[in-house]
Amino acid sequence: MLLDPKAGVLVQGITGREASRMVEDSLAYGSNIVAGVTPGKGGQRVHGIPVYDTVAAAVEEHRATISTVSVPPSAVLDAALESFDAGMLLCLIMTERVPQLDTSKLLVAARRAGCTVIGPNSLGLIRPEIAKLGTIGGRVDNVRRSFMPGRVAVLSRSGGMTSEIASYLTSRGVGQSIAIGVGGDAIIGSNFTELIELLEDDPATDAVVIYGEPGGAAEEQLAARLKQQPSRLRIVAFLSGKFVDDLEGVRFGHAGVIVEGGRGSVRGKVKALREAGVFIAETFEEILEGLSLAH
Amino acid sequence: MRLLEHQSKNLLSNFGLVFTEPTPVESMGEVRAAVERVGLPAALKAQTPFGGRGNIGAVRFAETVDQAVTAAEVLLGMDVRGTTVEVISIEPKLNYEREFYVGITWDTVAKLPVALLSLAGGVDVESARSDQVARQPFDPWMGLAPYKGREMAAEVGLTGKILVGVGDTLAKLSQTFLTCDGITMEINPLVVTKDETLIGLDARVEIEDEAVYRQRERLEPLGELTMTAAGRPPTPLELEAQGIDATDHRGVAGRVVEFDGDLALLIGGGGASLTVFDAIKAHGGNPANYCEVGGNPTEEKVAAITSLLLSKPGVKGMAVIMNVVNNTRADVIARGVVMGVEDAGKKPAETISLFRVPGNWEAEAREIMEAAGVEVYGREVSLDAAARLAVERNRAHVA
Numbered sequence: 245m246l247l248d249p250k251a252g253v254l255v256q257g258i259t260g261r262e263a264s265r266m267v268e269d270s271l272a273y274g275s276n277i278v279a280g281v282t283p284g285k286g287g288q289r290v291h292g293i294p295v296y297d298t299v300a301a302a303v304e305e306h307r308a309t310i311s312t313v314s315v316p317p318s319a320v321l322d323a324a325l326e327s328f329d330a331g332m333l334l335c336l337i338m339t340e341r342v343p344q345l346d347t348s349k350l351l352v353a354a355r356r357a358g359c360t361v362i363g364p365n366s367l368g369l370i371r372p373e374i375a376k377l378g379t380i381g382g383r384v385d386n387v388r389r390s391f392m393p394g395r396v397a398v399l400s401r402s403g404g405m406t407s408e409i410a411s412y413l414t415s416r417g418v419g420q421s422i423a424i425g426v427g428g429d430a431i432i433g434s435n436f437t438e439l440i441e442l443l444e445d446d447p448a449t450d451a452v453v454i455y456g457e458p459g460g461a462a463e464e465q466l467a468a469r470l471k472q473q474p475s476r477l478r479i480v481a482f483l484s485g486k487f488v489d490d491l492e493g494v495r496f497g498h499a500g501v502i503v504e505g506g507r508g509s510v511r512g513k514v515k516a517l518r519e520a521g522v523f524i525a526e527t528f529e530e531i532l533e534g535l536s537l538a539h
Numbered sequence: 540m541r542l543l544e545h546q547s548k549n550l551l552s553n554f555g556l557v558f559t560e561p562t563p564v565e566s567m568g569e570v571r572a573a574v575e576r577v578g579l580p581a582a583l584k585a586q587t588p589f590g591g592r593g594n595i596g597a598v599r600f601a602e603t604v605d606q607a608v609t610a611a612e613v614l615l616g617m618d619v620r621g622t623t624v625e626v627i628s629i630e631p632k633l634n635y636e637r638e639f640y641v642g643i644t645w646d647t648v649a650k651l652p653v654a655l656l657s658l659a660g661g662v663d664v665e666s667a668r669s670d671q672v673a674r675q676p677f678d679p680w681m682g683l684a685p686y687k688g689r690e691m692a693a694e695v696g697l698t699g700k701i702l703v704g705v706g707d708t709l710a711k712l713s714q715t716f717l718t719c720d721g722i723t724m725e726i727n728p729l730v731v732t733k734d735e736t737l738i739g740l741d742a743r744v745e746i747e748d749e750a751v752y753r754q755r756e757r758l759e760p761l762g763e764l765t766m767t768a769a770g771r772p773p774t775p776l777e778l779e780a781q782g783i784d785a786t787d788h789r790g791v792a793g794r795v796v797e798f799d800g801d802l803a804l805l806i807g808g809g810g811a812s813l814t815v816f817d818a819i820k821a822h823g824g825n826p827a828n829y830c831e832v833g834g835n836p837t838e839e840k841v842a843a844i845t846s847l848l849l850s851k852p853g854v855k856g857m858a859v860i861m862n863v864v865n866n867t868r869a870d871v872i873a874r875g876v877v878m879g880v881e882d883a884g885k886k887p888a889e890t891i892s893l894f895r896v897p898g899n900w901e902a903e904a905r906e907i908m909e910a911a912g913v914e915v916y917g918r919e920v921s922l923d924a925a926a927r928l929a930v931e932r933n934r935a936h937v938a
Contacts, residue, residue, distance in 0.1 A: 262866070317749065343750035344645060345720055348679040351650050367865060382865035382899050389918075390863055390898075402810020404833065407898070408862035411918050428809060430647045457813060460647045485813035487820060487829075494796065497809035497831065499749065500647075527818075528921040 245446050246334060246360065246422065249375035252278040252308035254299065254332070256323045257315035258290050262338070262379065266314070267291050272384040273376045278306040281326075299330040312368070312378060314338040320364065321346040328357035336377050337363035337433070341499070347431045354433065361433025362424065365498065367403030369424040380425060381407055394419015396535060397443050397477075399426055399436055400455035401462070401498065409453055409482070412528050418535065421449040428498025430459065436466045444476055451478035451535050458488040459501040459508040467516035480523045480534035486510045540746045541588035545628045546761040547724075547744035553757075554715040556708065556726065558739040561628040567611060573629045574607040582740075583610045586626040587619045590743065595619065600632055622772055633740065637701075638728035640667075641709055643683075643716040651676040652716060654683050654709050656691045660728035671695055683713035704737040705729070719757055720750035776851060780830070783843045790836030790867065792844045792875075800825025802892075802933045803848040803857040805841075805876065808833030811862035811922060818926030819858075824933065827854045835867045841875025842882060849883040849890065855936035856892050858929035863918055864898035872896050873904040877911050888912030892932035895925040 253270075257263045258280025267277055268291050277293055279302040286297035296302040299311070311327040313320060313335065320342045327335050328350075335354065342364040354361045362369060368378015372391040380403065381387030390411040396418055400406040403425040410423045424439060426432055436454055443449045456463045463481070470479070488496050489509040495502045503509050514524055523534035542550065545561035552558060562573045563586065574581055585597035592598050597619060601607035607629070617624040638660030646653040653676045659667035673691035677683040688706030697705055708729060716724045726739040746754055758764060773781070774797045784793025791807075802819065804826050806812045812831045819826050828848055832841065849857060859876055861867070873894065880887045887908075894908045897918035908915045914932075916925055 265866070318753070341749045343720055343753075344722070344747055345652075345679055345717060345750065348645075348650055348652065352678060352680060379866055386863070386865070386898050400810070402808070402862075403865065404808040404862035405810035405814065407865055408811060408918075408922065411863045411897070412921060415919060431645065431650050435648075455810065457810060462647070465648045484810060484817055486817050488813070491796075496796070496829065497813050501809075501813070527923045529923075 245448070246424075246442065247310070247369060247371055247375050247377055249276065249371070251310050251333075252276055252306055253377065254278065254302055254306070254308040254311040254327070255280040255293070256299065256311055256313045256327060258282055258293065258295055259285050259288065260314055263312075263314040264290050266312070266379045267293060269379065269383055269387070270376055273387055275376055278308050299326045303330045309333045310335075310377065312336045312338060317341045317343065321350050324350040324361070325353055328353055328359050332359050335359050335361050335433075336366060336368055337361060337427075338366055338368065338378055339363075340365045340428075342429065344429070344431055347429065351431070351433055363427040363433060365429045366427040366432070367406065367425040369422060371422045372420055378425070380423070390414060391423060392419040393421075395421055395448065395450040397421050397449045397452045398423040398455075399439055399452060400424070401426055401428055401457050401500065402455060403428070405455045405484075409455060409528075409531070412531070413453070416532055418532070421446065428500055430500040435462045437462070437469050440466065440475060440477065440479070449477065451480065453531055453535070454479065454481045456481055456483040456513055457497065457501050458485040458503050458510050461508065463513035464516045467520040467522065470520035470522065474521065478523075478535065480525055480531055481517050482525045482528070482531055483510050483513055540748055540751060540764060542744040542746070542761065542764065543586040543588065543626065544584060544741060544743070545586060545626070546764070547742035548739070549761055550719065550744055550757065551712070551715055551724070551726070551739075551742055554718070555711050556715070556739060557737070558742060559630045559633060561630055563626050563628050564611065565626050567608070567615065570608055570611045570629070571604060574601070574604050577629050577631055579603065580632040581607055582630045582632045583607060583614055584628045584630070585614045585617055585619060585624040586628055587622060587624060589620055597624070633730065633732060633738070635730035635732050637731045639705065639730075640725070640727045641705065641712060641729050642723065642725035642727065643712050643721060644723045646676050649676045652679055652713065653677070654688070654691065654713055656695060656705065656709060658695050660730070677713060679717060682717055683710050685710040700735050701731060701737070708737060719744075720747045720754055721745065722747050776828075776847065779847055780844060783840060783847065786843075787837050787840055790832075790834035790840065792832050792836040792840040794831040795844070795848070796829040797851070798826050798828060800827045801853050801855045802929065803827045803851065803854045804830060805832060805845060805848065805857060805859045807831050807861045807867070811860070814922050815860045815926055818923045819930060822927045822930040824926070824930035827851055832861065832872065833867055835871065838871050838875040838878065841872055842879035845876050845879025846882040849880065849885060856890050856933045858892050858925070858933070859894045859896065860922060860925045860929065861896045862922065864896060866899065868900045869896040869898060869904035870900040870907060873907040877907060886912075889936070892929045892936065893925060895920060895922075
């Protein structure tokens, strides 16, 4: 299962404003952050966590197999390669506006190194009351109100909507096994299909809610896989951005949200998912309806 | 960022790809001299960032100088999807035997760049039969090797000198794509002339917006570039919103797209904006704008955008709806909204149909909005329910 609570976490870019706040919130939630890295700032401390100049130096002193990357976009490729070289098994890339070429390059390297990548442009992931990685949920009081343990996984192309959907489920007494902001970019490390294949082997998960948007082919890819090989998991999808279907070539919301040449429309995604047996929720209330059909 | 045809050709030429030479012309006064230099017969092509020019009469041919002048008169100033044609390119019109499509783009499922070759060049690429198309993803660290390009050519049945030339073109285009941070690079059609040489008649290049910062040296020599990916040009209100967002790098309060309705929307973040906009329409509302707020913008930015959106003629009121916020502070949004409404010379209680921003600092936000007489909702009211309430209440407001 993704995100072992005992695994040590390394924070790359720890001295930045967002990363520093993330460290504070994550420590309060009980995350196992062991070290941070910012080149040139070795020797400092951020909320008590020691900072190193290189990942190599950090792993010499601390056991870590998970890293988070929140460095400027132009430095993401280098930071990710550095973490793969140091043997990280899970790498969360939070940075927004990473050039697609850099993402593609780092994912080729991650595959060779055997590292699972979440993001770029992801707020992170959480296994409620077990472990949390990234800024997902924000302050600890808000995390506790939004997420509670249970058997439904939430996978979302939008960070904000990850919390929104989880919070809605929590308010209706439906807990989550894991919630993942998969990232808003056109190319991301782990998409719906890959994550659902992981969750199929997770005895703690019975159902999955996915949040999809216009653009890309992640939803179509999932539909094709489910048509070929149905899943043991009940899958409910909520898709936003129907109005974008009529506005070809205009980018909305996340970098990946654009409809071009008739490709990537919500209409097409809904049709493909329905044909593959996925329950389409038009409203949040219907998400519950879709989940309850599982029992 | 989309380049115009002549800019695309100039960029790709720097990497050893061969095209008919474009002669850009911006005014009628230059047409005769340009045609005499290019020679006859000539092709005159409107320079627009959109494809499918052939179908809308934006490409014309001339056998004589007078025909060229007539064609230029039609093309210069022509309206293509809401944008005015300001430049045309005059080029020699070639005779050719065969035409192909070659292109590089991203395969977001494979997460790799992919090379495409189709025997059906010209305007018919989308409808090509599958045995006429070859597709090859490649390593972004390496590019497409020339032998892989030749394998693609062989796959669609090409032989001899053409097979070698097409393979070479695909390899060069793949390197250019990686060097220049391409989103799409197409040569269409790539034609075979009588003496079996390959030459591109048209090119289309899109460079990734997020990578423009490291492409300036290559892009600047190409002349004036438009930053919009596509669609219509931005409206004055959209430009003003961009200006407000740019005043401070902290957070987003902008990315406005204008629509025709009477209900202004201050919504966020990225995904929730899409959700709320859909829901407003589903409940019969007429949004005056799409926008995105997120990443903890400053109070001043929120105030400025609020006041701008309320200034649009015909707007009766505004709804403030965001997802459960993770790092944005709800109280900052609340203070900004109240300030912005007052700056617009209106009263919050009569203008803001509801405020729904749960999450970080929501108790403080509630106090601020309730003191201003605005109805506040928390996470117990879904985005959809909030949208429905906003539509109902806005009906009661007056512009």
